[in-house]
Amino acid sequence: MLNIKQTAKEFFTLIKLHVSHNWKIIAIVPSMAAITIPDVIELIRRQDTLTSNSTLHISIADNLIGAFVFGCIIYSVLATFNIYKRRTMVHSTLLLPTTNGLKFASEILCTAVIFPIYLFSIYAIIYQIVIAYTGVQNILVEKLMENGNVFIIPAIPYLIILFNSFMALMKSSLNWKIAITGILMCAALFTMIIPHVESYTNEAIVLVHYYHELYQSIRVCTNAVSINEALIWFIRLWVWTAPLVLYTWAYYRFKERTI
């Protein structure tokens, strides 16, 4: 029977390890995403102005949920990132002498609570800094759009996968199946995104941002008023999540044999 004090100590150490090993990479993505949030707000404002006189309806709760979803996505990316190192990283939790339940619980806690809060904190701070310095909420993203680079922003998680895939290929000891899958998934993503860049910008659709797209898709899917609407959003959801789903599938499919 596990001693409660020891169990608690192991659990908190696992959390500490997850956070200490991942904080840098987690910080990068929300920092970059935060730059885009003024644009999201501005786009909503424009859309609302065009269609009705409704007020800005993006709430803190929405953002928190968005950050949560985004956190989950990033954590999935991190999981795939870690797979490349798990074979050799002695600090991987895989072989730590603790119960599988504690390992699982600590991962879930990090994915569901700690990382989203952490992400959102950084996100909010940088958002404030951006507004404070620019004075204009959407200036940075407007610039990006002008240059036609907007697709880069939602693709950031995939860029990380792409980077890791190449890194994996560089190291001969790593599993090429995972690496190739990563590259194919990235290719699929870019194929999907690039043709839509123009329409996104022209129509000023709010969901140009990956995390927000995903969040909205889930939300609309579950609250759809008609089958057609649900179907459309389901397709959108699939388009946006398919690469990640497939990549995650590949990760778990090959995990046991790869580690």
Next chain:
Amino acid sequence: MIKLKDLTAGYARRKPVLTKLNTELRTGQIYGLLGANGSGKTTLLYTISGCITPLAGEVEVLSVTPSSRSREMLQELIFMPDEVELPAISAESFVNDYSTFRPRFDKEKFQRILERFDFTHNLKLNKLSLGNRKKFFIAFALASNAKIVLFDEPTNGLDITSKVTFRQVLAEEINDERLFIISTHLVSDIEQLLSSIIVIKDKQIVVQASMDTVAERLTFGATASISQPLFSEGLRAVGKGEGDYSNVDLELLYLALHNPTSQQPIIDILSGKEELC
């Protein structure tokens, strides 16, 4: 302590790296795991440690299936991979964090071993050179007092002094309750240390014998002193035991086992199939 029953292991069912391995490894021994590149040494260590699940057959470590990664089993096993990648934290933080999971971790022993390796760095662990990372992790692994310690190429990257220290420390740490497995290409670094060898070739264990058995059944020496060598290379030769007790030359034995003409006779002699004079 470790049992393999018809073990087939690898990363793809169609292309197993190891097939139908059967053996039993006992405590109080330091096993040398020898084999060519890609022969499956690391795969075997991964399988024993529970990193990968067997494709077929069974593995038992302390009467437990290692791929279940049970807490009790993992407390008694520590694996040092070839590429030791450590997190960006100080040595002290690492020990504080990771010793939490190892109730028998001995901090004094850890310090003692580090001192013997002349390890006095204050850098973050990920900034250390490969050799220093290995020294650090060797000390951590041994101080954990785990019963089973798996080393994958432990001397690769160590300087000459550290290799000597490694041998000394391992010789002191082995006892009747512990078992060390060392996978290596650098046989000369560890041959004095080993109590048994396991040679993997063509996905199989072709030889498993104690060093005493090898020394009794085979003679190593200059070509001139061995009347009918089973295998010779330069001035060195290996022949049937002739009552002399010679120092085992593992490199020569390894070469002989990879030579088509001498391989089978040597396997027969070591397995006792061929009677000696």
